[in-house]
Amino acid sequence: MLKNYLKIAWRNLIRKKAYSAINITGLAIGITCCILIMLYVQDELSYDRYNTNFNQIYRVLHAYRNPKDVDRNTPPSPEDYQVWGNAPTATALAADFPEIKKTLQFTSPNTFLLEHGEKHFQEEGLVFTDSTVFDIFSWKMLAGNPKQALVAPNSIVLTKSIAQKYFGNQNPVGQTLRVDNQETFTVTGMMEDVPANSHISFNGLISMSTFRKWRPEIFDEWGYIDFYTYFLLPEHTNIKTLEAKIPAFVSRHYPKMDNSIYAVAFEPLSAAYLHSKAQRQPGPTGSLSNVYIFSIIGLFIILIACINFVNLSTARSMERAREVGVRKAVGAYQKGLIYQFLTESILISSAAVLLSIILTIITLPAIGEISGKPLNWSLLVSWKITPVIILMPFLLGLMAGSYPAWVLSRFRPVEVLKGQFRASNKGIALRKGLVIVQFSLSVALIAGTMIVYSQLKHLRSHSLGFRQDQMLVIDYGGDQKVNASIDAIKAMLARNPAVQSISASRAVPGDFYPNGTTFIESRTGDMITETPALYEIDFDFIPVYEMQLAAGRAYSRDFPTDAQEALMINEAAMKKYGYSKAEDIVGKRFEQWGRKGTVIGVVKDFNYQSLHKKVEPLAMRMAPFQALNKLSLRIKTDHLSKTIKELEQTWSTVAPHRPFLYTFLDQSFNRQYKQDARFGELFAAFAGLTIFIACLGLFGLATYTTEQRVKEIGVRKVLGASVTNIVSLLSSDFIKLVLISILIATPAIWWAMQEWLQGYAYRVTIQWWMIGLAGVLAVVTALLTVSLLAVKAALMNPVKALRSE
Secondary structure (H helix, E strand, O other): HHHHHHHHHHHHHHHHHHHHHHHHHHHHHHHHHHHHHHHHHHHOOOOOOOOOHHHHEEEEEEEEOOOOOOOOOOOEEEHHHOEEEOOOHHHHHHHHOOOOOOOEEEEEOOOEEEOOOOOEEEEEEEEEEEOOOHHHHOOEEOOOOOOOOOOOEEEEEEEHHHHHHHHHOOOOOEEEEEOOEEEEEEEEEEOOOOOOOOOOOOEEEEEEHHHHHHHHHHHHHHOOOEEEEEEEEOOOOOOOOHHHHHHHHHHOOOOOOOOOOOEEEEEEEEEEEEOOOOEEOOOOOOOOHHHHHHHHHHHHHHHHHHHHHOOOHHHOHHHHHHHHHHHHHHHOOOHHHHHHHHHHHHHHHHHHHHHHHHHHHHHHHHHHHHHHHOOOOOHHHHHHHHHHHHHHHHHHHHHHHHHHHHHHHOOOOOHHHHHOOOOHHHHHHHHHHHHHHHHHHHHHHHEEEEHHHHHHHHHHHHHOOOOOOOEEEOOOOOOOOOHHOHHHHHHHHHHHEEEEEEEEEOOOOOOOOEOOEEEEEEEOEEEEEEEEEEEOOOOOHHHHHOOEEEOOOOOOOOOOOOHHEEEEEEEEHHHHHOOOOOHHHHEEEEEOOOOEEEEEEEOOOOOOOOOOOOOEEEEEEEHHHHEEEEEEEEEEOOOHHHHHHHHHHHHHOOOOOOOOOEEHHHHHHHHHHHOOOOHHHHHHHHHHHHHHHHHHHHHHHHHHHHOOOOHHHHHHHHHHHHOOOOOOOHHHHHHHHHHHHHHHHHHHHHHHHHHHHHHOOOOOOOHHHHHHHHHHHHHHHHHHHHHHHHHHOOOOOOOHHHHHO
């Protein structure tokens, strides 16, 4: 029986090639999109799950709040916490929580010049960490002893890709590296590169004992913040038991300070990438809302593809009615007919799945490039994806084919064979309803795409409050040889006629920056404590970046005491210290990191970090030369290649031991929006495919609708109807449905995109024209789709249509 069902189904597919092609193509594209979205979502949800101890690893979150801003009894919000914390935390945890098996700390990433023989590179992403790192995280060691590799001072473990730069394919263990022309490190291990789905990323691990040797005093200092703290628990340990001890832990260890409220929380590793709202993360975090959005888009796409199938199958009911009537007349049962039509559906779905696998393999590299994820065809062969693909033909066949099979199998043979059968009003209403659903989703996605791209454009065009174009930044990694001659090097580079101005600083906008405990005199004469972000700069930084002053003055060589006894802050910091007017804080006393003096100026707020966040309090102090890391050059761009070549030649003269590494500030700053840009590109791609599938279904439905009205069109032409009249007649019904779709989609997409925009401190306002233009595009697309068939039908010779009458 099954063989017979398959044979009949195959013959029907071959006989109606256009119908089959539309159904299979629409389903295949829909399934391809779903598989691609599944792979993307699976990758996002897989972060850190490669760790054997995934469910037992936690990290410490820290909250530092001022009692004048919050009630001491009010717990911190998730946004109040940060992952970056105090130096003594790990030692204190190990002493106070016997439940903890292992603790681990690592620092923020460092940049060092590494040399081996003739090879030397400036390496980023080198972190100091404890020897327990391989006991907690499941990073595979390829060479060396993971238990001992990071015990001794001046030990370094390199990732495979970095090790190969210096030592090729030979075992690097036991080899030495010169670091910043000052120290010699011994390579004690080589590990696999950190997996791409890790919330922590680095290029090398340096023993924490090295850092202790360099700066032993900080490890007992609760005010020194530069460490990420993780710990490992035994299986089945109740974290609530540990959390109950936190208040006593804080009281015991953290200094009693009336001007600071310190809080601690524990966060599981499972929350680190997608769920954490804490600040100062050790690496990029994902977006749970984006995961939900793409999952919903995937459901939309497969729903639209199934709607196409239902619409086309029920629209063909007039065609299949005679077949059903004859088969029932010769003894076929309704159950057998249902099986027959479901077999056709499953056969179409199977063909669509096979085609979708081919399309997925072809498009995976492009989607991987857009998303920045290592997607390849091997991911299709996994215990999560393969069963879904195998079951998909049956699930889709049943889901999309059940209603058409039920409708077609219920036809009464007497009515059909007497020619009394007519399409039911319920069936027509259903098809119209499904078209409305399709285009409601399509309009929503078009409007969503416009809003996403408007926001991305806003991110790139928003005035940041400083000059970012024509700014070339040289990163020399804080090399002390360079810093010792920084003024002379600046003078040499400034001799180039293309260099308009130059400054040195620890960081530039968009960079990592520290925070610094800062006391500033209040209106009543008390010293108020805050911990603003900290920029360490030179005399030229503010004029080079063309920052505007709200009050006071900038640093000046005319005031030698500025180097030690002056401080500048931004407007956000001014408000944080309780002042409403910038001029009122100028001249007030300050204390910061061993310096005392007066506030000399207030710079207008500028966006020194991503526009996801509001401008936060910032202190700008004159940097000791040892703290400088980068040079900022405002240059003319008339002959850019020539200028860069000349600057490189000058650099090789003034700092021959250091590579010439440069970026353009506008490009590096906009890298913060790489994930946003990827989201926009993926959103647009899937939205475009959704619209294509909807139009494909509309084209098929319009084809059958037109065929059913051929005689009506013939009569109208004979009676004098023009081509325009006929086209309007055939198009108007579909356009009405699209207009209803726009009305339904508008409030839904308005609400959804408002929620999405809440993730940005600086965001566009949704304008009526964004949704209006999406509606116009949907109408035009539908009109073009239907009009092709309508014009063809209108130009047909009416004699052919009426010949059989």
